Amino acid sequence: MRRAAIAAALLALFLCSCAPQARERTVFAMDTVSELRVYGGEALLDDAQEILEGLEKSLSVTDPDSEISALNAAGSARLSPTALELVEEALELCRITDGALDITVYPVVRAWGFTTGTYRIPGREELKELLARVDYTGVSVSSGTVSLPHGAMIDLGSVAKGLASDAIRDAWVEGGAKSGLINLGGNVYALGSKPDGSPWRVGVRDPFGESYLGVLEVRDAAVVTSGGYERYFEQDGQVYWHIIDPKTGYPADSGLSSVTVVGREGLLCDGLSTAVFVMGKNAAERLWRSRGDFDLVLVTGEGEVYITEGLEDCFTLSGTYAGKEVKVIRRG
Amino acid sequence: MVKTRTWAAVIGCILLLAGAAAVWLWLRPAPGHVAEIYSDGALRYTVDLDRVREPRRLTVEGPRGVNVILIEPGRIRVESADCPDQVCVNAGWLSDSASPIVCLPHRLVIRLTGGAGPDTTAG
Numbered sequence: 001m002r003r004a005a006i007a008a009a010l011l012a013l014f015l016c017s018c019a020p021q022a023r024e025r026t027v028f029a030m031d032t033v034s035e036l037r038v039y040g041g042e043a044l045l046d047d048a049q050e051i052l053e054g055l056e057k058s059l060s061v062t063d064p065d066s067e068i069s070a071l072n073a074a075g076s077a078r079l080s081p082t083a084l085e086l087v088e089e090a091l092e093l094c095r096i097t098d099g100a101l102d103i104t105v106y107p108v109v110r111a112w113g114f115t116t117g118t119y120r121i122p123g124r125e126e127l128k129e130l131l132a133r134v135d136y137t138g139v140s141v142s143s144g145t146v147s148l149p150h151g152a153m154i155d156l157g158s159v160a161k162g163l164a165s166d167a168i169r170d171a172w173v174e175g176g177a178k179s180g181l182i183n184l185g186g187n188v189y190a191l192g193s194k195p196d197g198s199p200w201r202v203g204v205r206d207p208f209g210e211s212y213l214g215v216l217e218v219r220d221a222a223v224v225t226s227g228g229y230e231r232y233f234e235q236d237g238q239v240y241w242h243i244i245d246p247k248t249g250y251p252a253d254s255g256l257s258s259v260t261v262v263g264r265e266g267l268l269c270d271g272l273s274t275a276v277f278v279m280g281k282n283a284a285e286r287l288w289r290s291r292g293d294f295d296l297v298l299v300t301g302e303g304e305v306y307i308t309e310g311l312e313d314c315f316t317l318s319g320t321y322a323g324k325e326v327k328v329i330r331r332g
Numbered sequence: 333m334v335k336t337r338t339w340a341a342v343i344g345c346i347l348l349l350a351g352a353a354a355v356w357l358w359l360r361p362a363p364g365h366v367a368e369i370y371s372d373g374a375l376r377y378t379v380d381l382d383r384v385r386e387p388r389r390l391t392v393e394g395p396r397g398v399n400v401i402l403i404e405p406g407r408i409r410v411e412s413a414d415c416p417d418q419v420c421v422n423a424g425w426l427s428d429s430a431s432p433i434v435c436l437p438h439r440l441v442i443r444l445t446g447g448a449g450p451d452t453t454a455g
Contacts, residue, residue: 026373026441033434033441035452117417181452186431188454205431205455210424215450225455260454 022195025049029056030161032185036168039195040177047171048182055164058083061106061155062115071146072106072153078145083156087139087146089267090159094136097275097287102136102246104148106155114242115155119233121240127249134246162270165189165222169266186230188223189266199314205229206321207258207299214297214305214317222266226273227258227299245278254280257301262311263294281306285329296329367408367426369401370441381406397438408442410435431455 025045027034029052038044058080060066064073071077079087090103106115108130113119122130138149148154161184168182169189180191181200190200199219203212207227216223228241228251245252259276261269272294276284281298288296288308295310306327307315317324369377371394379390381403389411390401399420402411410420413435420435431453432443 026370028373028436028439031436033432033436033439183452183454186453186455188452190451194451200452201450203450203453203455205453207455210431212450212453212455216454223454227455230455258455 027052029053030164030184031056031060031062031157032161034185035183036180038172038177038180038191040172040175040180044172044175044177044180047175048168051167051171052164052184055082055160055167059086059156059160061153061157068154068156071148075150075152076145076147084141084144084146086156086159086163086267087154088141089163090156090271091136091139091141093159093268093271093275096291097272097279099136099246100279100283101158101271101275102134103154103156103158104134104136104139104152105244105246106153107133107151108246108249109155109242109244110153112240112242112244113233114231114244119235119240121235122249131249134249158274159267159271161185161187162222162224162266162268165266165270186225187266187270190218190221190223193219203318204260204297205258206319208303209320211319213299213319213321214315216260216262216297216311217314217316218262221262221264222269223260223262224266224269224273225258225260225297226277228252228277229258243274243277252278254278255301256280256298257303258299259284260297261294262297265293269294288329289331365406366445367403368443368445370443371395372439379403379408381408392440394438394440399435399438399440401442409433410440410442413438413440 022037022039023042023045024037027049034052036045036048058067061068063069067079067083094101094103109115111122111130133151138152140147165182165184165187169191172180172191178192179195182189188202190202193199199217202216202218202223204214204216205225206213207229226243231242232239241251243252256277259273261273263269284296295308298306306329308329312328317326365381367379367381368375369392371392384403384405387404390403392399392401397414399413400411402409407425409425410433413420415435415437420433423433426433426442432441434441
Protein backbone atom coordinates (compact mmCIF):
# COMPACT_ATOMS: atom_id res chain seq x y z
CA MET A 1 0.00 0.00 0.00
CA ARG A 2 2.87 2.36 0.81
CA ARG A 3 4.46 1.64 -2.53
CA ALA A 4 1.12 2.38 -4.20
CA ALA A 5 0.97 5.73 -2.45
CA ILE A 6 4.53 6.57 -3.53
CA ALA A 7 3.71 5.53 -7.12
CA ALA A 8 0.62 7.73 -7.10
CA ALA A 9 2.58 10.66 -5.67
CA LEU A 10 5.29 10.26 -8.32
CA LEU A 11 2.61 10.10 -11.01
CA ALA A 12 0.97 13.29 -9.72
CA LEU A 13 4.38 15.02 -9.61
CA PHE A 14 5.08 13.90 -13.18
CA LEU A 15 1.75 15.23 -14.44
CA CYS A 16 2.30 18.61 -12.75
CA SER A 17 5.90 19.13 -13.78
CA CYS A 18 5.26 18.75 -17.52
CA ALA A 19 4.21 22.35 -18.17
CA PRO A 20 6.52 25.22 -17.15
CA GLN A 21 4.60 27.88 -15.36
CA ALA A 22 3.41 30.88 -17.37
CA ARG A 23 3.73 34.25 -15.69
CA GLU A 24 1.70 37.14 -17.02
CA ARG A 25 1.55 40.87 -16.40
CA THR A 26 -0.26 43.88 -17.83
CA VAL A 27 1.83 47.05 -17.93
CA PHE A 28 0.57 50.54 -18.71
CA ALA A 29 3.44 52.47 -20.27
CA MET A 30 4.57 54.07 -23.54
CA ASP A 31 1.05 55.37 -24.19
CA THR A 32 -0.35 51.87 -24.54
CA VAL A 33 -1.22 48.69 -22.70
CA SER A 34 1.28 45.85 -22.81
CA GLU A 35 0.55 42.19 -22.23
CA LEU A 36 3.56 40.14 -21.17
CA ARG A 37 3.73 36.36 -20.82
CA VAL A 38 6.88 34.45 -20.05
CA TYR A 39 7.75 30.93 -18.96
CA GLY A 40 10.27 31.61 -16.21
CA GLY A 41 10.73 33.55 -13.01
CA GLU A 42 8.80 36.58 -11.82
CA ALA A 43 11.97 38.68 -12.08
CA LEU A 44 11.69 38.48 -15.89
CA LEU A 45 8.42 40.41 -15.71
CA ASP A 46 10.02 42.98 -13.39
CA ASP A 47 12.82 43.44 -15.95
CA ALA A 48 10.30 43.94 -18.75
CA GLN A 49 8.28 46.48 -16.78
CA GLU A 50 11.45 48.38 -15.91
CA ILE A 51 12.44 48.51 -19.61
CA LEU A 52 9.01 49.83 -20.65
CA GLU A 53 8.84 52.47 -17.94
CA GLY A 54 12.43 53.53 -18.54
CA LEU A 55 11.90 53.96 -22.29
CA GLU A 56 8.70 55.91 -21.73
CA LYS A 57 10.54 58.28 -19.42
CA SER A 58 13.32 58.78 -21.92
CA LEU A 59 11.43 58.92 -25.23
CA SER A 60 7.91 60.30 -24.70
CA VAL A 61 7.23 63.46 -26.72
CA THR A 62 4.24 64.32 -24.54
CA ASP A 63 6.32 64.25 -21.34
CA PRO A 64 8.15 67.60 -21.13
CA ASP A 65 10.80 66.01 -18.89
CA SER A 66 11.85 63.31 -21.40
CA GLU A 67 15.20 63.36 -23.20
CA ILE A 68 13.47 63.73 -26.56
CA SER A 69 11.36 66.65 -25.34
CA ALA A 70 14.53 68.32 -24.09
CA LEU A 71 16.15 67.77 -27.49
CA ASN A 72 13.11 69.15 -29.33
CA ALA A 73 12.99 72.21 -27.08
CA ALA A 74 16.70 73.02 -27.28
CA GLY A 75 17.44 71.85 -30.84
CA SER A 76 20.52 70.02 -29.62
CA ALA A 77 21.15 67.67 -26.73
CA ARG A 78 23.41 64.97 -25.40
CA LEU A 79 21.40 61.75 -25.21
CA SER A 80 21.69 58.60 -23.12
CA PRO A 81 23.29 55.64 -24.93
CA THR A 82 19.90 53.93 -25.46
CA ALA A 83 18.19 57.02 -26.88
CA LEU A 84 21.22 57.81 -29.03
CA GLU A 85 21.32 54.32 -30.50
CA LEU A 86 17.60 54.50 -31.23
CA VAL A 87 18.00 57.84 -33.04
CA GLU A 88 20.81 56.37 -35.16
CA GLU A 89 18.87 53.21 -36.01
CA ALA A 90 15.73 55.24 -36.78
CA LEU A 91 17.71 57.52 -39.10
CA GLU A 92 19.06 54.44 -40.88
CA LEU A 93 15.46 53.27 -41.43
CA CYS A 94 14.56 56.72 -42.78
CA ARG A 95 17.37 56.29 -45.33
CA ILE A 96 16.46 52.70 -46.21
CA THR A 97 12.85 53.75 -46.88
CA ASP A 98 13.87 56.90 -48.75
CA GLY A 99 12.00 59.11 -46.30
CA ALA A 100 8.71 57.17 -46.25
CA LEU A 101 9.61 56.94 -42.58
CA ASP A 102 10.74 60.33 -41.32
CA ILE A 103 11.23 60.91 -37.60
CA THR A 104 11.08 64.69 -38.17
CA VAL A 105 7.42 64.59 -39.30
CA TYR A 106 6.38 65.22 -35.69
CA PRO A 107 5.44 68.95 -36.05
CA VAL A 108 2.94 67.95 -38.77
CA VAL A 109 1.50 65.05 -36.74
CA ARG A 110 1.14 67.42 -33.80
CA ALA A 111 -0.68 70.00 -35.94
CA TRP A 112 -3.28 67.35 -36.86
CA GLY A 113 -3.78 66.73 -33.13
CA PHE A 114 -2.80 63.05 -33.21
CA THR A 115 -0.49 63.38 -30.22
CA THR A 116 -3.00 65.27 -28.07
CA GLY A 117 -6.38 63.89 -29.21
CA THR A 118 -7.62 67.40 -30.11
CA TYR A 119 -8.07 66.63 -33.82
CA ARG A 120 -8.18 69.30 -36.54
CA ILE A 121 -7.34 69.70 -40.23
CA PRO A 122 -4.41 72.09 -40.61
CA GLY A 123 -4.72 74.74 -43.34
CA ARG A 124 -2.67 74.56 -46.56
CA GLU A 125 -0.38 77.44 -45.62
CA GLU A 126 0.19 75.99 -42.17
CA LEU A 127 1.11 72.58 -43.61
CA LYS A 128 3.44 74.18 -46.14
CA GLU A 129 5.26 76.02 -43.37
CA LEU A 130 5.45 72.85 -41.21
CA LEU A 131 6.62 70.62 -44.09
CA ALA A 132 9.57 72.94 -44.64
CA ARG A 133 10.83 71.76 -41.23
CA VAL A 134 10.47 68.05 -42.09
CA ASP A 135 13.76 66.53 -43.28
CA TYR A 136 15.52 63.71 -41.50
CA THR A 137 18.71 64.32 -43.50
CA GLY A 138 19.18 67.54 -41.52
CA VAL A 139 19.52 65.63 -38.23
CA SER A 140 23.14 65.21 -37.27
CA VAL A 141 24.70 62.94 -34.67
CA SER A 142 28.19 63.57 -33.44
CA SER A 143 29.98 62.21 -30.37
CA GLY A 144 26.84 61.55 -28.34
CA THR A 145 25.07 64.79 -29.26
CA VAL A 146 22.07 65.04 -31.57
CA SER A 147 21.44 68.34 -33.36
CA LEU A 148 18.27 69.28 -35.22
CA PRO A 149 17.87 71.88 -37.97
CA HIS A 150 16.11 75.09 -36.96
CA GLY A 151 12.46 74.46 -35.98
CA ALA A 152 12.69 70.69 -36.44
CA MET A 153 11.42 68.19 -33.88
CA ILE A 154 11.67 64.40 -33.75
CA ASP A 155 9.35 61.68 -32.50
CA LEU A 156 10.60 58.11 -32.10
CA GLY A 157 7.09 56.70 -31.59
CA SER A 158 7.31 54.75 -34.85
CA VAL A 159 10.26 52.68 -33.60
CA ALA A 160 10.12 52.89 -29.80
CA LYS A 161 7.85 49.90 -29.21
CA GLY A 162 9.95 47.81 -31.58
CA LEU A 163 13.06 48.71 -29.63
CA ALA A 164 11.24 47.92 -26.39
CA SER A 165 10.25 44.45 -27.59
CA ASP A 166 13.85 43.73 -28.65
CA ALA A 167 15.14 44.91 -25.27
CA ILE A 168 12.64 42.74 -23.38
CA ARG A 169 13.51 39.74 -25.56
CA ASP A 170 17.23 40.25 -24.86
CA ALA A 171 16.59 40.52 -21.12
CA TRP A 172 14.45 37.38 -21.13
CA VAL A 173 16.94 35.35 -23.14
CA GLU A 174 19.72 36.50 -20.82
CA GLY A 175 17.53 35.48 -17.87
CA GLY A 176 17.24 31.94 -19.26
CA ALA A 177 13.73 32.12 -20.72
CA LYS A 178 13.04 30.02 -23.80
CA SER A 179 9.42 30.88 -24.37
CA GLY A 180 7.36 34.04 -24.06
CA LEU A 181 4.99 36.44 -25.74
CA ILE A 182 5.33 40.22 -25.76
CA ASN A 183 2.41 42.35 -26.99
CA LEU A 184 3.04 46.08 -26.71
CA GLY A 185 -0.30 47.53 -27.78
CA GLY A 186 -0.51 45.30 -30.86
CA ASN A 187 3.23 45.25 -31.50
CA VAL A 188 4.14 41.58 -30.99
CA TYR A 189 7.33 39.64 -30.34
CA ALA A 190 7.12 35.85 -30.00
CA LEU A 191 10.08 34.37 -28.15
CA GLY A 192 10.92 30.77 -29.00
CA SER A 193 8.04 28.33 -29.38
CA LYS A 194 5.14 27.52 -27.13
CA PRO A 195 6.15 25.25 -24.23
CA ASP A 196 4.72 22.27 -26.14
CA GLY A 197 7.10 23.00 -29.02
CA SER A 198 4.47 24.29 -31.47
CA PRO A 199 4.84 27.77 -33.01
CA TRP A 200 3.14 30.82 -31.52
CA ARG A 201 -0.09 31.74 -33.28
CA VAL A 202 -0.24 35.48 -33.86
CA GLY A 203 -3.45 36.95 -35.28
CA VAL A 204 -3.32 39.80 -37.79
CA ARG A 205 -6.01 42.37 -37.07
CA ASP A 206 -8.69 42.88 -39.74
CA PRO A 207 -8.42 46.55 -40.78
CA PHE A 208 -12.15 46.59 -41.65
CA GLY A 209 -13.47 44.93 -38.50
CA GLU A 210 -12.82 44.13 -34.87
CA SER A 211 -11.55 40.58 -35.34
CA TYR A 212 -8.46 39.14 -37.04
CA LEU A 213 -8.18 38.28 -40.71
CA GLY A 214 -5.57 35.55 -40.48
CA VAL A 215 -3.02 33.84 -38.30
CA LEU A 216 0.77 33.72 -38.56
CA GLU A 217 2.56 30.75 -37.01
CA VAL A 218 5.97 31.99 -35.93
CA ARG A 219 8.98 31.29 -33.72
CA ASP A 220 11.45 33.94 -32.56
CA ALA A 221 9.81 36.64 -34.62
CA ALA A 222 8.48 40.15 -34.37
CA VAL A 223 5.04 40.77 -35.90
CA VAL A 224 4.12 44.44 -36.23
CA THR A 225 0.98 45.77 -37.91
CA SER A 226 0.23 49.36 -38.91
CA GLY A 227 -3.17 50.51 -40.10
CA GLY A 228 -5.32 53.58 -40.34
CA TYR A 229 -7.83 52.08 -37.90
CA GLU A 230 -5.42 52.50 -34.97
CA ARG A 231 -6.04 56.23 -34.51
CA TYR A 232 -8.26 58.40 -36.69
CA PHE A 233 -11.00 60.99 -36.74
CA GLU A 234 -13.83 61.80 -39.11
CA GLN A 235 -14.84 65.19 -40.39
CA ASP A 236 -17.49 65.90 -43.05
CA GLY A 237 -17.65 62.22 -43.98
CA GLN A 238 -13.90 62.00 -44.58
CA VAL A 239 -11.63 59.78 -42.46
CA TYR A 240 -8.23 61.14 -41.43
CA TRP A 241 -5.79 58.67 -39.89
CA HIS A 242 -2.63 59.14 -37.86
CA ILE A 243 -0.03 57.85 -40.33
CA ILE A 244 1.10 61.02 -42.12
CA ASP A 245 2.95 60.97 -45.44
CA PRO A 246 6.07 63.06 -44.74
CA LYS A 247 6.08 64.28 -48.35
CA THR A 248 2.51 65.66 -48.44
CA GLY A 249 1.72 66.35 -44.80
CA TYR A 250 -1.62 64.57 -45.25
CA PRO A 251 -2.65 61.10 -44.03
CA ALA A 252 -0.89 58.46 -46.15
CA ASP A 253 -3.01 57.44 -49.12
CA SER A 254 -1.07 54.60 -50.74
CA GLY A 255 -3.95 52.20 -51.33
CA LEU A 256 -3.08 49.97 -48.36
CA SER A 257 -5.38 49.43 -45.38
CA SER A 258 -2.90 47.59 -43.24
CA VAL A 259 0.70 46.46 -43.32
CA THR A 260 2.19 43.66 -41.23
CA VAL A 261 5.94 43.20 -41.08
CA VAL A 262 7.45 39.93 -39.81
CA GLY A 263 11.13 39.62 -39.00
CA ARG A 264 13.74 38.89 -36.37
CA GLU A 265 14.10 42.47 -35.10
CA GLY A 266 11.18 44.38 -33.61
CA LEU A 267 12.74 47.77 -34.27
CA LEU A 268 13.12 47.09 -38.01
CA CYS A 269 9.59 45.66 -38.27
CA ASP A 270 8.10 48.58 -36.34
CA GLY A 271 9.72 51.29 -38.48
CA LEU A 272 9.04 49.41 -41.73
CA SER A 273 5.34 48.87 -40.96
CA THR A 274 4.81 52.64 -40.87
CA ALA A 275 7.06 53.25 -43.89
CA VAL A 276 5.40 50.56 -46.06
CA PHE A 277 1.95 51.94 -45.17
CA VAL A 278 3.17 55.29 -46.54
CA MET A 279 5.06 54.02 -49.64
CA GLY A 280 2.41 51.56 -50.87
CA LYS A 281 2.55 48.11 -52.40
CA ASN A 282 4.83 48.60 -55.42
CA ALA A 283 7.58 50.42 -53.54
CA ALA A 284 7.24 47.88 -50.71
CA GLU A 285 7.81 45.00 -53.14
CA ARG A 286 10.98 46.65 -54.44
CA LEU A 287 12.24 47.23 -50.89
CA TRP A 288 11.45 43.64 -49.92
CA ARG A 289 13.32 42.26 -52.95
CA SER A 290 16.37 44.37 -52.12
CA ARG A 291 16.60 42.91 -48.61
CA GLY A 292 16.30 39.55 -46.91
CA ASP A 293 15.44 40.41 -43.33
CA PHE A 294 11.64 40.76 -43.30
CA ASP A 295 8.38 39.53 -44.83
CA LEU A 296 5.06 41.28 -45.40
CA VAL A 297 1.30 40.83 -45.18
CA LEU A 298 -0.40 43.62 -47.14
CA VAL A 299 -4.14 44.33 -47.13
CA THR A 300 -5.32 46.73 -49.82
CA GLY A 301 -8.17 49.22 -49.57
CA GLU A 302 -10.32 46.72 -51.50
CA GLY A 303 -9.59 43.97 -48.98
CA GLU A 304 -7.16 41.97 -51.14
CA VAL A 305 -4.49 40.12 -49.16
CA TYR A 306 -0.88 39.85 -50.38
CA ILE A 307 1.98 38.03 -48.64
CA THR A 308 5.65 37.76 -49.51
CA GLU A 309 6.84 34.23 -50.23
CA GLY A 310 8.65 33.75 -46.90
CA LEU A 311 5.25 33.55 -45.18
CA GLU A 312 3.69 31.06 -47.58
CA ASP A 313 3.86 28.15 -45.14
CA CYS A 314 2.96 30.00 -41.95
CA PHE A 315 0.04 32.28 -42.85
CA THR A 316 -3.61 31.21 -43.02
CA LEU A 317 -6.74 33.32 -43.46
CA SER A 318 -9.53 32.91 -40.95
CA GLY A 319 -13.07 34.06 -40.13
CA THR A 320 -14.80 35.99 -42.91
CA TYR A 321 -11.55 35.93 -44.94
CA ALA A 322 -11.32 32.14 -45.00
CA GLY A 323 -11.49 30.86 -48.57
CA LYS A 324 -10.39 34.17 -50.08
CA GLU A 325 -7.35 34.17 -52.32
CA VAL A 326 -3.98 35.10 -50.86
CA LYS A 327 -1.70 36.50 -53.56
CA VAL A 328 1.96 35.60 -53.07
CA ILE A 329 4.66 38.12 -53.97
CA ARG A 330 7.77 36.28 -55.19
CA ARG A 331 11.39 37.23 -55.62
CA GLY A 332 11.78 35.75 -59.08
CA MET B 333 -0.04 -10.15 -4.70
CA VAL B 334 1.49 -6.94 -3.42
CA LYS B 335 2.52 -6.13 -6.96
CA THR B 336 -1.03 -6.57 -8.29
CA ARG B 337 -2.40 -4.31 -5.55
CA THR B 338 0.19 -1.64 -6.37
CA TRP B 339 -0.76 -1.64 -10.01
CA ALA B 340 -4.44 -1.62 -9.16
CA ALA B 341 -3.86 1.47 -7.01
CA VAL B 342 -1.86 3.20 -9.77
CA ILE B 343 -4.53 2.45 -12.38
CA GLY B 344 -7.20 3.55 -9.92
CA CYS B 345 -5.35 6.85 -9.46
CA ILE B 346 -5.13 7.39 -13.22
CA LEU B 347 -8.84 6.64 -13.66
CA LEU B 348 -9.68 9.04 -10.84
CA LEU B 349 -7.55 11.80 -12.39
CA ALA B 350 -9.10 11.18 -15.82
CA GLY B 351 -12.57 11.32 -14.30
CA ALA B 352 -11.77 14.55 -12.49
CA ALA B 353 -10.37 16.02 -15.71
CA ALA B 354 -13.50 14.99 -17.63
CA VAL B 355 -15.79 16.59 -15.04
CA TRP B 356 -13.65 19.76 -15.07
CA LEU B 357 -13.69 19.95 -18.89
CA TRP B 358 -17.44 19.38 -18.92
CA LEU B 359 -18.30 21.92 -16.25
CA ARG B 360 -15.96 24.71 -17.24
CA PRO B 361 -17.43 27.50 -19.36
CA ALA B 362 -17.11 27.42 -23.15
CA PRO B 363 -13.75 28.93 -24.05
CA GLY B 364 -13.92 32.35 -25.62
CA HIS B 365 -17.04 33.33 -23.70
CA VAL B 366 -15.48 34.23 -20.40
CA ALA B 367 -14.67 37.90 -20.00
CA GLU B 368 -11.99 39.06 -17.60
CA ILE B 369 -12.10 42.61 -16.28
CA TYR B 370 -8.75 44.03 -15.15
CA SER B 371 -8.27 47.30 -13.30
CA ASP B 372 -4.76 48.70 -12.98
CA GLY B 373 -3.32 45.34 -14.01
CA ALA B 374 -5.19 43.28 -11.41
CA LEU B 375 -8.01 40.86 -12.26
CA ARG B 376 -11.17 42.27 -10.65
CA TYR B 377 -14.05 40.27 -12.19
CA THR B 378 -14.55 37.14 -14.27
CA VAL B 379 -17.86 36.90 -16.11
CA ASP B 380 -19.12 33.78 -17.90
CA LEU B 381 -21.05 35.48 -20.69
CA ASP B 382 -22.99 32.30 -21.55
CA ARG B 383 -24.55 32.21 -18.11
CA VAL B 384 -25.81 35.77 -18.25
CA ARG B 385 -29.62 35.69 -18.48
CA GLU B 386 -30.57 39.31 -17.74
CA PRO B 387 -28.63 42.42 -18.79
CA ARG B 388 -26.79 43.95 -15.87
CA ARG B 389 -24.38 46.74 -15.16
CA LEU B 390 -21.10 46.66 -13.34
CA THR B 391 -19.47 49.82 -12.09
CA VAL B 392 -15.68 49.57 -11.90
CA GLU B 393 -14.01 52.27 -9.88
CA GLY B 394 -10.34 52.43 -10.72
CA PRO B 395 -7.63 54.66 -9.32
CA ARG B 396 -8.31 57.30 -11.99
CA GLY B 397 -12.01 57.11 -12.75
CA VAL B 398 -15.17 55.09 -13.26
CA ASN B 399 -16.25 52.79 -16.12
CA VAL B 400 -19.79 51.46 -16.28
CA ILE B 401 -19.78 48.04 -17.95
CA LEU B 402 -22.91 46.59 -19.56
CA ILE B 403 -23.15 42.81 -19.58
CA GLU B 404 -25.71 41.03 -21.78
CA PRO B 405 -26.10 37.35 -22.72
CA GLY B 406 -22.96 36.47 -24.71
CA ARG B 407 -21.46 39.95 -24.86
CA ILE B 408 -19.97 42.80 -22.87
CA ARG B 409 -19.12 46.47 -23.46
CA VAL B 410 -18.24 49.70 -21.71
CA GLU B 411 -21.49 51.67 -21.64
CA SER B 412 -20.13 54.89 -20.20
CA ALA B 413 -16.98 56.25 -18.61
CA ASP B 414 -15.74 59.55 -17.29
CA CYS B 415 -12.46 59.22 -19.21
CA PRO B 416 -11.38 61.98 -21.61
CA ASP B 417 -11.02 59.99 -24.86
CA GLN B 418 -14.06 57.61 -24.73
CA VAL B 419 -12.06 55.03 -26.72
CA CYS B 420 -13.41 52.27 -24.45
CA VAL B 421 -17.03 53.32 -25.04
CA ASN B 422 -16.53 53.64 -28.80
CA ALA B 423 -14.95 50.16 -28.92
CA GLY B 424 -18.47 48.70 -28.71
CA TRP B 425 -19.24 45.08 -27.88
CA LEU B 426 -16.55 42.56 -27.06
CA SER B 427 -17.95 39.27 -28.31
CA ASP B 428 -15.71 37.92 -31.04
CA SER B 429 -13.16 40.67 -31.01
CA ALA B 430 -9.50 39.81 -31.31
CA SER B 431 -8.36 42.80 -29.33
CA PRO B 432 -9.34 43.60 -25.77
CA ILE B 433 -11.32 46.71 -24.84
CA VAL B 434 -8.86 49.11 -23.25
CA CYS B 435 -9.49 52.30 -21.31
CA LEU B 436 -5.96 53.65 -21.14
CA PRO B 437 -6.73 56.69 -18.94
CA HIS B 438 -8.41 54.47 -16.32
CA ARG B 439 -6.11 51.47 -16.81
CA LEU B 440 -9.08 49.19 -17.46
CA VAL B 441 -8.86 46.14 -19.72
CA ILE B 442 -11.65 43.72 -20.66
CA ARG B 443 -10.68 40.63 -22.60
CA LEU B 444 -12.00 37.24 -23.59
CA THR B 445 -10.06 34.24 -22.40
CA GLY B 446 -9.12 30.98 -24.04
CA GLY B 447 -10.92 29.91 -27.17
CA ALA B 448 -9.59 28.49 -30.39
CA GLY B 449 -8.24 31.85 -31.53
CA PRO B 450 -4.60 32.89 -31.82
CA ASP B 451 -2.34 33.34 -28.80
CA THR B 452 -2.22 37.09 -29.34
CA THR B 453 -3.08 39.61 -32.05
CA ALA B 454 -0.88 42.13 -33.86
CA GLY B 455 -2.41 45.46 -34.84
